[in-house]
Amino acid sequence: MTRVCLGIESTAHTFGVGLIDEKGNVLFDEKSFYQPPLGQGMLPRKVFEYHAENAASLIKKAFETSKIDIIAFSQGPGLPNCLSLGATIARYLSLKHNLPLVGVNHPIAHIEIAKLMTGAKDPVILYCSGGNTQIIALTGNRYRIFGETLDIPIGNAFDVLARSLGLEMPGGPKIEKLAENGNWIDLPYVVKGMDFSFSGIVTECQKLYKKGFKKEDIAYSFQETCFSMLIEATERALAHTEKEEVLVTGGVAANQRLKNMLEVMCKDRGAKVFSVPMKYAGDNGVMIGWTGLIMYKSGVRTKLEESFILKDWRVDEVDVKWT
Ligand code: AMP
Numbered sequence: 001m002t003r004v005c006l007g008i009e010s011t012a013h014t015f016g017v018g019l020i021d022e023k024g025n026v027l028f029d030e031k032s033f034y035q036p037p038l039g040q041g042m043l044p045r046k047v048f049e050y051h052a053e054n055a056a057s058l059i060k061k062a063f064e065t066s067k068i069d070i071i072a073f074s075q076g077p078g079l080p081n082c083l084s085l086g087a088t089i090a091r092y093l094s095l096k097h098n099l100p101l102v103g104v105n106h107p108i109a110h111i112e113i114a115k116l117m118t119g120a121k122d123p124v125i126l127y128c129s130g131g132n133t134q135i136i137a138l139t140g141n142r143y144r145i146f147g148e149t150l151d152i153p154i155g156n157a158f159d160v161l162a163r164s165l166g167l168e169m170p171g172g173p174k175i176e177k178l179a180e181n182g183n184w185i186d187l188p189y190v191v192k193g194m195d196f197s198f199s200g201i202v203t204e205c206q207k208l209y210k211k212g213f214k215k216e217d218i219a220y221s222f223q224e225t226c227f228s229m230l231i232e233a234t235e236r237a238l239a240h241t242e243k244e245e246v247l248v249t250g251g252v253a254a255n256q257r258l259k260n261m262l263e264v265m266c267k268d269r270g271a272k273v274f275s276v277p278m279k280y281a282g283d284n285g286v287m288i289g290w291t292g293l294i295m296y297k298s299g300v301r302t303k304l305e306e307s308f309i310l311k312d313w314r315v316d317e318v319d320v321k322w323t
């Protein structure tokens with residue numbers, strides 16, 4: 001009998017509920033997405049209240065869709081109050097229905113769903129989302145971090161810049177669109193070893209906008225500069241690990257320009273690029289369900305007393321038993 005895992009995602013703006021079976025068939029995939037009012041960022045209390053209102057109806061629908069054998073949830077990293085909501089619901093469901101519980105590391109879920117959906121086997125991973133930006137590769141039994149942002153994540157940089165330009169959240173797609181009609185302006189380029197930094201570039205863009213530079217030119221130059229930095233570090237990780245695949249995942253993986261730039265770099269190196277399908281690029285419950293399922297099959301169980309949230313949980317703290 002094929003087992004089905006329920007995945008609950010609630011690290012930040014998205015409360016996602018997914019059902020997936022052992023063969024990778026997605027049986028249910030719904031989410032509610034918190035969008036702050038124009039000009040504002042995400043206030044954790046507001047996000048929590050929004051998720052708390054929507055959670056029950058999504059969970060109910062999932063239970064009406066299929067039998068469920070395993071409960072998986074995002075255990076971290078993320079906004080503590082949002083994480084706690086998901087974890088509490090997961091614990092409750094596990095107790096009520098007497099089902100095993102699996103706490104999932106959110107970045108690993110982005111990686112595992114992308115591997116499932118693309119068929120990538122052993123890639124260097126460019127994980128670029130609203131809350132994280134890291135270059136990761138599996139060596140031994142750990143997803144190791146080869147490079148990462150020293151300050152804000154790339155998706156957050158897009159969102160902060162977009163807000164300064166008077167655009168709605170999420171800012172990434174709007175900046176990408178504006179960039180189509182932009183011209184080059186010199187911006188700071190900040191790669192330090194394998195790490196990179198975006199906040200100074202955002203500040204510079206904000207200054208230029210106040211001085212009267214065009215939104216389109218700022219968007220174009222910001223995108224080109226930040227992506228060049230990410231690609232430089234990814235290329236070094238490829239050279240170092242001697243892997244032959246690059247996988248791009250996380251919400252910013254929806255950006256076509258990033259994918260094109262990666263293609264060019266990988267073609268030069270004889271490596272293959274895989275990018276997560278748009279539908280699974282942003283946070284979703286299915287990725288938590290899939291990761292929970294493969295973890296469960298490798299023997300991982302999360303005891304109730306170990307199921308509390310890990311708000312700063314890093315990807316390299318997880319013992320990878322399932323590959
Ligand atoms: P995640 O945190 O993985 O759910 O991804 C959300 C982030 O992805 C937000 O910061 C968005 O602004 C960003 N994003 C979504 N689409 C795009 C895009 N086309 N270009 C750049 N960033 C994007």
Ligand code: MG
Pocket residue numbers: 106110129130131250251282283
């Ligand atoms: Mg995410």
